[in-house]
Amino acid sequence: MSVPQIRLKTEGFRAINKANIIIDGITVVAGENSSGKSTLSKLLYYLFKTASNYEALVYDELLDKLRNVYRFLDTALHEVSSFTGDRALRDELYNELRYLRKKNFLLENSDEPQAERWQVVQERWLAVIRRFSDVFNQYSEAKDKDRMTARIKRLKLIAADLLESGNIEISESEFLPFDKIGKFVEYRFKEAKGKTKSRPNTLFIEALKNVFSGGELPKIFEVYEFEDPIVSLVNDHLKPPYSIANSIYIDTPMIIGVESSEIEYWDDLNELLNKRGKSFFSEISQTISNEIIHGDVSVNDVNSLAVDNFSFKRADGSIFNLLDCATGVKSFAILQLLLKNGSLNDKTLLIIDEPESHLHPQWIIEYARLIVLLNKHAGIKFFIASHNPDMVSAIKYISAKEGVEDKLHFYLAAKIGDSYLYDYEHLGTEIDPIFGSFNIAIDRIKLYGV
Amino acid sequence: MKYCYPTTINHSVASLCPNVLENINSLAVREGFMTGAPLFPQMEIVINMDDVEAHNAYLVPRKQVRSMDLAFAISSQDKRTKEMVLVDLKLNVGPSLSSILKDELVEKIVESRKTLGNEVKIHGQYIFIFQTNLVEQARRLFFKWNPRLDGENTSMDMDRLKSTYF
Secondary structure (H helix, E strand, O other), X not given: OOOOOEEEXXXXXXXXXXXXXXXXXXXXXXXXXXXXXXXXXXXXXHHHHHHHOHHHHHHHHHHHHOHHHHHHHHHHHHHHHHHOOOHHHHHHHHHHHHHHOOOOOOHHHOOOOHHHHHHHHHHXXXXXXXXXXXXXXXXXXXXXXXXXXXXXXXXXXXXXXXXXXXXXXXXXXXXXXXXXXXXXHHHHHHHHHHHHHHOOOHHHHHHHHHXXXXXXXXXXXXXXXXXXXXEEOOOEEEOOOOOXXXXXXXXXXXXXXXXXXXXXXXXXXXXXHOOOOOOOOHHHHHHHHHHHHOEEEEEOOOOOOOOOOEEEEEOOOOEEEHHHOOHHHHHHHHHHHHHHOOOOOOOEEEEXXXXXXXXXXXXXXXXXXXXXXXHHHHOOEEEEEEOOHHHHHHHHHHHHHHOOHHHEEEEEEEEOOOOXXXXXXXXXXXXXXXXXXXXXXXXXXXXXXX | OEEOHHHHHHOHHHHHOOOOEEEHHHHHHHOOOOOOXXXXXXXXXXXXXXXXXXXXXXHOOOOOOXXXXXXXXXXXXXXXXXXXXXXXXXXXXXOOOOOOOHHHHHHHHHHHHHHHOOOOEEOOOEEEEOOHHHHHHHHHHHHHHOOOOOOOEEEEOHHHHHHHHO
């Protein structure tokens, strides 16, 4: 057997007693409800989301920590407006401030080496603070001294509050402590840069604690890439994986168009669906359009007059709001949108819970075929949880026909005695034990039926 | 009920057609069963239903129809209840079950029932033998074809055939 690209070993977490899951091509897990399949999906999603986007997540965390600095500067900007009529100055400061909060600010400098791009962003923050400092120093001799003094006092108290979190004090006699705020920003940047170098797994652990209520962590959680350990909860380190650069989690097609949810992976997916980009696998997208849904899905131009984001243009030319279309169409639409905007490639792990949901049996087979074709031609890796015999057998036999069966791994969650715990048994390419589990349903019909 | 040698060899079909009685091991191996030692050390004798059909078609003459592969008798412990079990060996099927057609299976059952007649009651379950890694998939397939309770078609592997009827 060849060395697996990714192997996830976890024990003692929720319903999972033991799981040792290989992700090489298409991995399919089957098992009863509450056997831990979705837990595995979420573990994988947040692992790769964290490990692959580490720098961006550290930057998000930094922005959060600098939130109060931003609010201080925003408040200061309002004061600038009140004592100067210089519109150009206000606009300049406003634009600078807005720029600092841009989430992809760091990525805009992605051509630079990591250390340099952090330096560029840090310099920008410090330059804005210096600019504010200059402006306030210039206007400190304002005509209306009394009003000015009261406002400066308020700003000083806000500054003192934000600096307190960095244990920095300001004296009574001090004017606005822009230099100390600069030092505070520098310190936070230093802290973040250090994190991107040492890559502690705290970000992943925090993500798990947020997703799984109760804050418990797996007793064992280890990830290997080509059998080299890259992640472990014991060793405080999160190496960047080579085989997987982005993970996408789809647990329901109903997610499409949901504007804002409490569920992070829904928001992540919707953000991706709205992305514009270039597809490299248009043939597979054509297969979806021509052979399955008989139409084409697209994201409306932001400048268009369309009220809704997504359109479905049927083969006969009729155009519908995708949100009004059948749920089955949405299932394929998600795949097509991700393909069209270049979100899927050979470094993608696509995690899908029960892809068969909402699909007619014929479309279940078509969906399975797409999974196999996307793996074969685009190299996309899949982690699928399924309850459906047709989905399982179609993935197996279509993979065999397409010559990708060697990268196929089936698992069955086997209950341990009368407990609520499950061991994930690796079946290789065999599916009959999964059918044995599905066939319990036939026995139940016999038991309860006439 | 378990295998009954005298009822099997004395069935009129076996008496009327020459050379249709055969050791189950050799028939199974010919149909694709791979084994080191013979699975049935007692070399139980069964009726080769394909040979019976070939013989009957030759006599009429007519075109051969499909038939189950083998039949044997089972009886209760007190020997008062006797039935004929019809078995078809699907050991060469694979990798998927896509080559199995419902109409063909129905034809096999219908024609083999006609051949055996009413002399001994025909067992309510028609047995289809698969390699072990296809048994559950076949069970699901049969249920999809005919989603009735206690469906007549039963899938099992050779080991289960032996433990159930021998």
